[in-house]
Amino acid sequence: WDRATRGYDWILRVRNELHYVTDRRADQLTFALQPEVARGLKYVPQKHQLASEVFMRQYFLHAENVHQAMRQVVAAAHLEKGRRRRQVLLEFPDGPHLIRTGSELRLGVSGSDRFPSSPLDMMRVYNQAQKLRLRPGEDIQNAVRSHLPLISRSWQRDSEMNRGFLKLLRRPGRVAVALRDMHSSGMLGKYLPEFGHVTRLMQYDYYHRYTTDEHTLHAIELLDEIWTNPPAGMERYRDLTYHITDPAPLFLGLLLHDTGKGLGGGHSKKGAQRAQAVCERLGLGPDKRRQVELLVRYHLLLSHLSQRRDLSDRRVAQQAAEITGDLESLSMLTLLTCADTAAVGPGVWTEWKNVLLWELYEKVHLEFLGLEAATAQEEERLAQVRNEVQQRLLELNEPGLGEPPASVAAARSWIEGHLGLLPRRYPLGASPELIARQILLSRRSAQGTPAVAFLPVPEEGYTVLLLCCPDTRGLFAKMAGTLASLDVNILGARLDTRKDGMAVDMFWISTARGDVIDDPVRLRRIGSMLEGVLQGSKSFDEVVARIDARPLAPALKNPHLSLNNEISDNCTVLEILAEDRLGLAYSMANCLTRLGLNIVFAKLSTEKTMAFDVFYLTEESGGKLPEERWPDVLSQLEQALHMPART
CATH class of the missing domain: 3.40.1020 (Biosynthetic Threonine Deaminase; domain 3)
Structure with missing residues (x-):
C-alpha cells in the first residue's frame, strides 16, 4: 500500500504539471506533452535514454503499483464469494498445495508467509496454472512478489528451475498467458534480468507506441494465436509450425528479441549477445543456442528484405538462405517477423506486407530445395496462380474495369499475353484478385x-x-x-x-x-x-x-x-x-x-x-x-x- 500511495501522489503531481504546461485542465499525458512534463518535473537524460523516456518509465512503474493495489482490493472483495463456491484441492507431490476456485488457482494455505520458500515452487505454480488453463489468483501473485529476493544467480542457473521454464515455452497457445502472469508478479524480470532490463522501457519516437515489454508479450500472444487459431490473413503461417521440432527456441527468441534496446545503437547485435548468455544459463544445446541467437540477431532481416528489396533478384533469397541455414530456422524467423510486425500496433500489419513476407519466404524455401525441385515447385505455384486469375477474370464484371473474357480460352490467352510481358516475380508477388483486375485494366x-x-x-x-x-x-x-x-x-x-x-x-x-x-x-x-x-x-x-x-x-x-x-x-x-x-x-x-x-x-x-x-x-x-x-x-x-x- 505504501508503494501505491506514493504512486498515486506521483501521478497527481504529473497531473498538476500538465495543467501548468497547457494552462488548462488537461488530464491526458499525450505523446507530444511528455517531453515538456519531464522537463517541468526536473527529469534529465541518462545513458542511452532521453529525459522523457526516463520519465515515462517512472510513470509505468507507479501506474503498475496503483493497479496492483486495486487488483488486491477487487480480489479481496471476491474472496468471500469464492469461498462459497466449489473448491478442488490439487495436491502435487513436488510442490505446494493449491486450490482451484472457478478459473483461478489459489494457495491451499492463505498468507504469503506460508508460501513455499523455494523459487522452484514458484516456477511449479506457473507451470500448473498453465497446464490446467487457470490463472494464478492474486494471493499467489502477492506471495511471489514477496519472495522475489529469493531468486538469486544460483537459482537462475538451477537445472530443474530452467527445465520448468522451458516447459512453459513448449506449450504453444498458452505461452503468453503464463509469461504475462510471471511478468505481472515480477518473477519474469527477476529470473531473466535481460528481460527485466526492458520492463517499462519507453522509446520516444513516432514509431514505437508500447513499452518494449508490452510489445514483446503482445507478439508472443500473436504467435500463440498463429499456432492454434490464426487470425484472418495469417492462416498460411500456421503451416510453418509443422517444420518446427521444438517451439522453445522460437518463443525464447521472441521473448529476447528486443532485449538489446536501451543500450545504445545496434540493439539486434547487443540483444544477440544477451541471448547467448541466457541460453548458456538455461543449459540449451548448441543447435538450440544457434537458433535463439540467430532469431535475435536477425529479427529485422526478413521485414527489411521483403519491404526494401527487389525480390526478383535471386541474390536477396540467397542472402536470407545463407543466414538462416535451414528450413526450420527460416520458418522460425518468418513466424517471429510476422508476430513482431503485427504487434507494433493496429494497422501496421497490412495485406501488402503479408504478401511481401510470404513471397520472400517462398523464394528462400525454394533455395533450400535445390534448383531442380525449386523450379518444379515454382512452376506448380505459377500454374495455381494462373488458374485462380482465370477464375476471377471470368467472374469480374465491374464498371470501369472493362468487359470480362467471353470464354475460358480467351481468358487463358489474356493471362499468357499479360504475364509473358512481365518479370517472373510479378505473378508470385501479387494476389490473383489484383492480377485479374490489372489484366482487364491493361486492355482498356x-x-x-x-x-x-x-x-x-x-x-x-x-x-x-x-x-x-x-x-x-x-x-x-x-x-x-x-x-x-x-x-x-x-x-x-x-x-x-x-x-x-x-x-x-x-x-x-x-x-x-x-x-x-x-x-x-x-x-x-x-x-x-x-x-x-x-x-x-x-x-x-x-x-x-x-x-x-x-x-x-x-x-x-x-x-x-x-x-x-x-x-x-x-x-x-x-x-x-x-x-x-x-x-x-x-x-x-x-x-x-x-x-x-x-x-x-x-x-x-x-x-x-x-x-x-x-x-x-x-x-x-x-x-x-x-x-x-x-x-x-x-x-x-x-x-x-x-x-x-x-x-
Whole structure:
C-alpha cells in the first residue's frame, strides 16, 4: 500500500504539471506533452535514454503499483464469494498445495508467509496454472512478489528451475498467458534480468507506441494465436509450425528479441549477445543456442528484405538462405517477423506486407530445395496462380474495369499475353484478385490511354489503386504529386513495366488521416484527375500547386538517406527513412526526376508515422550512379525533404 500511495501522489503531481504546461485542465499525458512534463518535473537524460523516456518509465512503474493495489482490493472483495463456491484441492507431490476456485488457482494455505520458500515452487505454480488453463489468483501473485529476493544467480542457473521454464515455452497457445502472469508478479524480470532490463522501457519516437515489454508479450500472444487459431490473413503461417521440432527456441527468441534496446545503437547485435548468455544459463544445446541467437540477431532481416528489396533478384533469397541455414530456422524467423510486425500496433500489419513476407519466404524455401525441385515447385505455384486469375477474370464484371473474357480460352490467352510481358516475380508477388483486375485494366489502356481502377479494403484501412498507362520518365512523380494534391496518402507502391512499355503499377493509398477511401464520388474524382494529368488534358503544374504549403513540423529524428551500388547488379539503391507526411513520395520522386534519374523499381511503406521508401535508380542513359554524384544527389534530396511539396 505504501508503494501505491506514493504512486498515486506521483501521478497527481504529473497531473498538476500538465495543467501548468497547457494552462488548462488537461488530464491526458499525450505523446507530444511528455517531453515538456519531464522537463517541468526536473527529469534529465541518462545513458542511452532521453529525459522523457526516463520519465515515462517512472510513470509505468507507479501506474503498475496503483493497479496492483486495486487488483488486491477487487480480489479481496471476491474472496468471500469464492469461498462459497466449489473448491478442488490439487495436491502435487513436488510442490505446494493449491486450490482451484472457478478459473483461478489459489494457495491451499492463505498468507504469503506460508508460501513455499523455494523459487522452484514458484516456477511449479506457473507451470500448473498453465497446464490446467487457470490463472494464478492474486494471493499467489502477492506471495511471489514477496519472495522475489529469493531468486538469486544460483537459482537462475538451477537445472530443474530452467527445465520448468522451458516447459512453459513448449506449450504453444498458452505461452503468453503464463509469461504475462510471471511478468505481472515480477518473477519474469527477476529470473531473466535481460528481460527485466526492458520492463517499462519507453522509446520516444513516432514509431514505437508500447513499452518494449508490452510489445514483446503482445507478439508472443500473436504467435500463440498463429499456432492454434490464426487470425484472418495469417492462416498460411500456421503451416510453418509443422517444420518446427521444438517451439522453445522460437518463443525464447521472441521473448529476447528486443532485449538489446536501451543500450545504445545496434540493439539486434547487443540483444544477440544477451541471448547467448541466457541460453548458456538455461543449459540449451548448441543447435538450440544457434537458433535463439540467430532469431535475435536477425529479427529485422526478413521485414527489411521483403519491404526494401527487389525480390526478383535471386541474390536477396540467397542472402536470407545463407543466414538462416535451414528450413526450420527460416520458418522460425518468418513466424517471429510476422508476430513482431503485427504487434507494433493496429494497422501496421497490412495485406501488402503479408504478401511481401510470404513471397520472400517462398523464394528462400525454394533455395533450400535445390534448383531442380525449386523450379518444379515454382512452376506448380505459377500454374495455381494462373488458374485462380482465370477464375476471377471470368467472374469480374465491374464498371470501369472493362468487359470480362467471353470464354475460358480467351481468358487463358489474356493471362499468357499479360504475364509473358512481365518479370517472373510479378505473378508470385501479387494476389490473383489484383492480377485479374490489372489484366482487364491493361486492355482498356492498350491504345495508350491511361486507365485507373480502385479496390477498397475497409478491414485493412486502405484502398488499392491500379494504374495502366504508357511508361514515361517522371510518371511516378506525376502520380505521387496528383495524389498529394487530392489529400491522398501513399502507404505503399509496386511499380512494374511490361516489355511493350506499359506501366502496370499498384498503389496502396488512404486518406491523409489514414482511413480507407471508399466513397464512390471521391474515387471517381481521383481517377478522373489522374487520367487527365497522365494524358495531358489537365495541367500537372496547376494540380500540384494545390498542395498545402504549410511548413513541416519539426522531425523528432533527422531523416536518413543512403545510396548503395552493391545491392543490385544494374541499379543504384536509394533508401529513405523519414517522418511521413502528405506529399513525401512526390517530393522524392520529383527531385529524382529533376536530377535526370530513372526510377526502375520502388517500394514504399509506412509504419505508424515513419516512411520507409526504397528506389532502384539508373542514370538517364542507363547504368548505376557513379559515386562522385552521390553527395549532390543526397544533398538535394535532403533539401526536398524539408520543403513544401510544390513544383
